[in-house]
Amino acid sequence: MKLSSKNFDTRIDTVYDAIVVGGGMGGLSAAIYLARYGLKCLVIEKGKGRSLWMQDLRNYLGIDPHVPGRDILNHGTKQAIDWGADHLRGYVEDVTDEGETFAVKVKIGKKDSVYPVFRGKYLIAASGVIDVLPHLEDMQNVYDYAGYTLHVCMICDGFDMWDQKAVLIAATESQINAAFVLNWFTPYITVLTHGLCNVSNDMKQKLAEYGYPLYESAIAGFVGENHQMQGIKLTDGTFIEATTGLINMGSIYNNHYLKAIEGLEWDGENLITNDMTQTTHERIFALGDLKKGLNQVSIAVADGTLAATQIWRNIRRQSSPRKWEENIKN
Amino acid sequence: MKLSSKNFDTRIDTVYDAIVVGGGMGGLSAAIYLARYGLKCLVIEKGKGRSLWMQDLRNYLGIDPHVPGRDILNHGTKQAIDWGADHLRGYVEDVTDEGETFAVKVKIGKKDSVYPVFRGKYLIAASGVIDVLPHLEDMQNVYDYAGYTLHVCMICDGFDMWDQKAVLIAATESQINAAFVLNWFTPYITVLTHGLCNVSNDMKQKLAEYGYPLYESAIAGFVGENHQMQGIKLTDGTFIEATTGLINMGSIYNNHYLKAIEGLEWDGENLITNDMTQTTHERIFALGDLKKGLNQVSIAVADGTLAATQIWRNIRRQSSPRKWEENIKN
Secondary structure, three states, X not given: OEEOOOOHHHXXXXXXXXXXXXXXXXXXXXXXXXXXXXXXXXXXXXXXXXXXXXXXXXXXXXXXXXXXXXXXXXXXXXXXXXXXXXXXXXXXXXXXXXXXXXXXXXXXXXXXXXXXXXXEEEEEEOOOEEEOOXXXXXXXXXXXXXXXXXXXXXXXXXXXXXXXXXXXXXXXXHHHOOHHHHOXXXXXXXXXXXXXXXXXXXXXXXXXXXXXXXXXXXXXXEEEEOOEEEXXXXXXXXXEEOOEEEEEOOEEEOOHHHOOOOOXXXXXXXXXXXXXXEEOOOOEEEOHHHEOOOOOHHHHHHHHHHHHHHHHHXXXXXXXXXXXXXXXXX | OEEOOOOHHHHOOOEEEEEEEOOOHHHHHHHHHHHHOOOOEEEEEOOOOHHHHOOOOOOOOOOOOOOOHHHHHHHHHHHHHHHOOEEEEOEEEEXXXXXXXXXXXXXXXXXXXXXXXXXXXXXEEOOOEEEOOOOOOOHXXXXXXXXXXXXXXXXXXXXXXXXXXXXXXXXXXXXXXXXXXXXXXXXXXXXXOOOOOOOOHHHHHHHHHHOOOEXXXXXXXXXXXXXXXXXXXXXXXXXXXXXXXXXXXXXXXXOHHHOOOOOOOEEOOEEOEOOOOEEOOOXXXXXXXXXXXXXXXXXXXXXXXXXXXXXXXXXHHOOOOOOOHHHOOO
């Protein structure tokens, strides 16, 4: 059922089998499986996730390469609800481990917000990451290209940059090293720091050896039309010709609600998980971009399968077996 | 490019980066990724794989629940070829590890067969399993229901059996234990052995305690219409009312071509792999149903992503980096 500020109170006394934080590719896959295991689950989706920005999804089996991420999200949300999952648009403020259950406090609505608390036996952390984009005065200028010809994922889109003139936008010196992987796809790389970091002489020398120009001025704007980049203007007046680009400025992890929970093991911002996506807290699972590994739709979708299956196994093993009573002779 | 007996000789001197044995869900996902990494790959598909039998794929995110497996396979094959993969309809007879490459001997064509040998640096084993079905004189009678209301995968289809009268068809006593998991979905279970095994008194007693009737006669035929089961007739004349069923008679592994290769570690018929689906042989990867884990489409698709990515990383790290020559001042 679709929940909102108008009807959430019908579920306020429910103890869900699992609450899924994040209705992206991983969370929706988990919800479809959980619902088809006959388990009660609630997906809480804040909107504006990473896959919503994908203008086309070119490497996920079964989907036409021009299908945007939002189509899969809409389709999967409907599918999860059809199989019996609950879905709520809201922002998870805080999660408290109560021992047998988690208490999940959600903010619903930007204006006149309400803050209900939902309860679930298991927590599936599927809230993902969002890419840092270069901050310009006119952000619409960034959005006009990001996800089209200005990419954020080399594995997803390196192929579409093949032998084109490309900019690599990095915010730290270590992020510049992506140039030496991106050159598998194109050697015509110009590196931009958007004025955000100092570049060591060693790195400058290495870039010079590879023939990759480095510009340290801030970006003034992207130039092109119909989402097709033609170049970049810097604030110092320089124009750089480029038909594509890779933004490699790091990610913001949507994991604030997990930081106070005891028993979780982290590797930086990523959660450590086992081969069923279970974290070091036995009732918390972490999917997709929140855990270590590749940030790919296919991985998140499989992670949802794994988490839901392990939760089903746990719950099933703790339940009394169902007998065919009328056939039992006492 | 689509290869066949007419044009395969154009590729006989090619050294592929990877040869993918099996063009099912895992193999096609691997091929899409390999092609988009700019790697040369060949998919060899014998036809009639497990996913071809799926009449609807209800738990794979982004696909309508009534879409049959063959539609995804056709779609993915076209997609892989469009991105640059080669695809050949043929049967892998034998694989020889030549050290730097694998020699893959393929039988093409049922009549006037030819037996070319293709070479690749890496081998991706994605040839999967096929479910054992009860053998009846009229196999069409089995095919009329298998994949519709007579299922082979409890995780995939347990939900669609909810509280229905169901038969469990097992070929060994240990396979009968699936009844005590299937009862999560329905307690109205009748167990059939199709005359293939002896059932111990312990098991008979346990089934009686659960109220699950056991019939040890062979199956004469499935009864129903339009793929909707209504019951099963046994050779002893018994009629069992059931609107659904689960066949749990084991699987045949399509892994004959791997048996003579040294360095592979097995767990029964499953290959042991690491978190990138690499087997204990560093140039062989195993996907989906051939490796340990869940036999689910989403898992196979993610496995294809992982294998292709690790192969790309290996090949990239061994290649000379591409420089932007015209910018380099000597």
